[in-house]
Amino acid sequence: MYGVRHVTRRDTLKKWGEGEVYFIIEPVHERVIDTVDHGIVPYILGIGSYAMQGDEHHLQMLYIRPEAQGQGIARALYNAVENYARGQGVKTLHIDGSFAGKAFYEAMGHRALCEYDHEFKRHPGKIMRAVKMVKDLSPH
8 A cells, every 4th residue: 555645855855956846655654764864754665746847847757666666656656746737727747758658658648749868967978768748738
């Protein structure tokens, strides 16, 4: 059993981008010790984030631990982020994601706009195949 919750920067993770909204998914009754703060923190199965980039609304990140994949956790986390965006009145949700996630995002209703090579800012020279995608969130 797991649950999705909206978290603030102070809750659990460090070094988050300003203005980003985060959601984590975790087992309901499991906790682990955080060796940095020596406090009790959730055992995080996955994390998703949403933010504005210019005048576009973006799913920034969707990550699921490898041992938690294939259990519907990504879908639950994605739905939490999308529902948050809808609640904010967002009409179009953009994704710049890894090419490996393309089929998942298509299954969630996104359509691919283009593929490109993404170079990581923190790791110059490291390239990842990526895809720009979009989903209309307007009520039909």
